Amino acid sequence: MPVTRHHTHTALSRFARRPLDRPDLKPAAVGITLESDGEAFLLTRRAATLRGHAGQWALPGGRTDPGEDPGAAARRELAEELGLVLDADAELGLLDDYATRSGYLITPVVLWADGDPVLRPNPVEVSEVHRVPLELVDVEPRFVTIPESDAPVIQLPLLGRYVHAPTAAVLHQFREVVLQGRATRVAHLEQPVFAWR
Template structure:
């Protein structure tokens, strides 16, 4: 668990990050940090370099594709938008889901959601969901391409859609779905020195995952699970 900052004696209320009973990923010990791996260089994170990488993708293998199943439900296709906001320092747009949602409540996530039959492609799903969830108009997004599908323990088959987001976009988060909307430097997320490994063994259950906690000066955002796994795959894609 990340130690709380010094403050008053009254402990803050921490929202649960898992629907599993007696399981809080923030309390699971860190078994390793991948600071021995090279970071993606800053020159590879420019819009020109990102467009070129997706236009001529390298040969590569994703590292994380399938989580251990923890929910008995029919598989469902979904898409998320890995949106890179083109500020002076490229930033990744992320949300914190509200606590009452039926799946992955309280967790850090990319904007996105379940595919509709009317959606023409995974990119169409990601753009529609991003508009519904955070008010991001598709006119402000340049889609670069997709990463491999990622299957969550809740049986969602997720296609991450990578896109460049114009910084002058106006966002209006849906308060029913989004408790917080924030940005994290792309360079931070693509530096394995910030990738922590966790292993959980209890009652015959074995799970492994990455976390990438990010402190923005006011709050620590605990990025883990599917979101961290997709970002780890993006790192592998960018370093291939």
């Protein structure tokens, strides 16, 4: 189920994205990077030696530098983590901001990388990188309850396991907006307790 660059850009242009006003949180950006002519996106597993969220599944991304917009931050992090350099023309649009329990305000940026670029994962930050076919995220997530929160915890079945928020929430909204044409909101979805730190 490949998507075209035009379809993706159009779907994001029609989407009324919701930013969050949370000056108490550190701004960050992640990139949903489409490649293989719109057939797959890039997903990483964070290195086990990282101080925060070691070993967790993640979209390439990180904290936004002062004065840096989310698109530039996502592209910089993509270059630092995977050696993939994209220019501003690769930015197709933004999804809703997502506030994390660990103190970040994430802005998801959808990017387009032509063809099958050569990736050079930085072992300091990335232990694994996967080209995930889009049909694997075009599924219904699982929602569970936890005693620590009234909000549902989202779990996305992927690669033989469950991926959790914030990554699961961002990918679910991408699926809804770009693949299904639905303006589904995800900011209320909870993260598992292990991701709160």
